[in-house]
Amino acid sequence: MGVEKELQSRSGGICELCGSSEGLVALEVAPSDGSSETSVYICSTCNTQIENPDSMDENHFNCLNDSMWSEVPAVKVLTFRLLSKLTRQDLVDMMYLEDSERAWAESGISSSPAVVHKDSNGVILQAGDTVVIIKDLEVKGAGFTAKRGTAVRNISLVHDDAEHIEGRVNGTKIFILTKFLKKS
Structure with missing residues (x-):
């Protein structure tokens, strides 16, 4: 039986x-x-996201909450790597991996340190968090001031810059320095 057939049988014909x-x-x-033990069966959307890590959609990968509990080592390893790339350390910490699986998973992660976003109090921020602005900020180019105490919901993280997040204030998407925010 070919690898693709084995994977199809193992997954039940759905993305793992x-x-x-x-x-x-x-x-x-x-x-x-090259065996089915070191391969996973995934959909075109997951495959595209994995091949283009700079444009990963964190919302699509909410499915990793389920796949992290898979019995298949290759699925667990890929899930571990994706969660690490998405800086979802809370979920990575919940995963159970055998020592050999953890070594395999960590061997595929780049050694460059992950960008960690922290608010003014040093609390780690995650995509989707709600933060509060702690100082009146003039928004250049938009013609308004973001007032102190304004809640910014469902923030996005700037993946290559730990000092900025992206969020909507008064319906306008803006970049905000993390030193002017606190997590609520």
Whole structure:
């Protein structure tokens, strides 16, 4: 039986990460020996996201909350790597991996330190958090001032800059320095 057939049988014909049945492909989880034990069966959406990590949609990968409990080592390893890339340390800490699985998962993570966003009090911020502005801020180019005490809901993190987040104030999407925010 071929690897693709084994993966299809193991997954029940759905993506092993999100459960979709659209455009399923086999993905080898490096380092791989090409077998079904070191591969996962994923949909085209997950595959595109994994191949283009700079444009990953965190909302799509909410499915990792379920796949992190998979019995399949390759699925757990890929989930661990994706959660690490998305800086979801809270979920990474909940995962149970055998020592060999953890070594495999960590071998595929780049050694560059992850960008950590912290508010003015040093509290770590996550995408989707709600923060409060602690100082009146003039928003250049928009013609208004973001007032102290304004809640900014469902923030986005700027992946290459720990000092900025992105959020909506008065219906306008703006970048805000984390030193002027506190998590609520």
